[in-house]
Amino acid sequence: MNPYMLQSSSEQEDEDPSDCRTSGQLNSPGYKRLITIHAGKPKGALKDALQPAAEKVRRLSLSEQELEKAATTNGTDVVRFTQKNILRVYPKGTRITSSNYKPMVGWMHGAQMIAFNMQGYGKLLWLMHGMFKANGGCGYVKKPDLLMKKGINSEVFDPKKKLLVQKRLKVKVYLGDGWRLDFSHTHFDAYSPPDFYTKIYIVGAAADSTRKKTRIIEDNWSPVWNEEFTFPLTLPELALLRIEVREYDMSEKDDFGGQTCLPVSELRQGIRSVHLHDKKGEKLKNVKLLMGFELL
Known part of the structure; x- marks a missing residue:
């Protein structure tokens, strides 16, 4: 399958397939x-x-x-x-x-x-x-x-088997913008502009799963990072790229600034504008990152 x-x-378990009491329903055993x-x-x-x-x-x-x-x-x-x-x-x-x-x-x-x-x-x-x-x-x-494949001796894929690196994903985080339009000016800090940083996660096979993060850009609504990260992938077909922006807070938990998750297999290579979403998965109107993707 x-x-x-x-x-x-x-979702509930399937009802009895032999129950054909619905008005007008065809009662065909073969069907x-x-x-x-x-x-x-x-x-x-x-x-x-x-x-x-x-x-x-x-x-x-x-x-x-x-x-x-x-x-x-x-x-x-x-x-x-x-x-x-x-x-x-x-x-x-x-x-x-x-x-x-x-x-x-x-x-x-x-x-x-x-x-x-x-x-x-x-x-x-x-x-x-x-x-x-x-x-x-x-x-x-x-x-x-x-x-879905089987080998010569009917062997199938073993999720525990150590695999060789198949691809390398390069991710560059250039800059971000739009927070001043989607959030109040005191949402992150009451007396100063926010201190944003971006976290990059690869979620997939155990050997591929990792995380990186940019430096913190202090007091800036439109942070510029210009940082590049490389991720070796043994199973790029099953890898997900998760992106999350946080605002650094020295005394409390860092504030949430947006997130998205993308299948690596469908990333469009080159420089891209990446929209971020809120915690419930709804797209933020203006917040986005300028990023670069390259799959080698």
Whole structure:
């Protein structure tokens, strides 16, 4: 099964496919067999539940803890299962504050449905927004070919295997502007202009995940950094570039100044104007960064 699919964690399990009580609905057993994928939860040993069935497609649901366990002990079994079947991952029931888990674990193992709590906000939800900016933001992202391939001896991609660097991403942060139009003049500092800096994150394979940050530009609504960073990538197909601007505060927590998350595979090379978003993912009207991207 090739796509990733974006889905809210409020989705309920599939209703009985044999229930055709809706007025005017066609009751065709052949048609139902064609479109129905039965859902289920693991019964017995997790390794057994991940074994693909010979002649049918299944949809298996795992909690985030079950996925983490499977990724630790049976990672390649998960990848092999998702090549022909659908895997849905959902948040653990104790997340009563609508927090979320790391979606990259599921994506690295080919899970097509990463159920999220969409009613809150935070850095993990920003990653979800970033992943699904790809493909025109339609909500469908094709899985990388490496998660669908099999080797000569039917071996599949091993998320734990150490890989060679495939690409190098150069990111240059030139300058930023627009805060004085979207924020009050006392929002960041009551008596002086803000002290902005930019943080750059790569989120993806463990070997690729890292962060850098620019220096702090003091007392300036339109900071100019002109700083360049290079990120070696072993799995550029699954890497996300997360950008966050903060305002330095000596005595309290640094203030939030905007963020965005972008799929590395769809970065347009060259000098680009990058719009920033608020904590809920809504685009700020005027705040943007001037940045340069180069994938070598």
